[in-house]
Amino acid sequence: MTTGLFLQAQPNAGMMQLILLGGMVLVFYFFMIRPQQQKAKKAKKFQEELQKGDKIVTIAGIHGIVHKMNDDNTLQIEVSPGSFMKIEKSAISMEWSEQLSKATPAK
16 A cells, blocks of 8 residues: 555656666766777777888887888887887877877977
8 A cells, every 4th residue: 555655656756767867878978988989089090190100109018110001900110220020000009109209309
């Protein structure tokens, strides 16, 4: 009998729960999902704009200069004079490479 009175007292309880759930989904989207998508888009643009002579840092911490761009998703970097490595573009750390380029003046 009390259950029936409770349901009559709050007829919009289900609607309020849906609104609260929708608000939580919006918060997750705008504070977690959307910034991650924007960061991924920026990283992809950075990888596409790499050119010969750019100084880079890989996610493993290897510093080098882009020597040759291959047709696939790989590139060849020079890690020391005359020493080359072939790496994937996805292995380049955008954050560290940008810091490196800001720290060293362009020639």
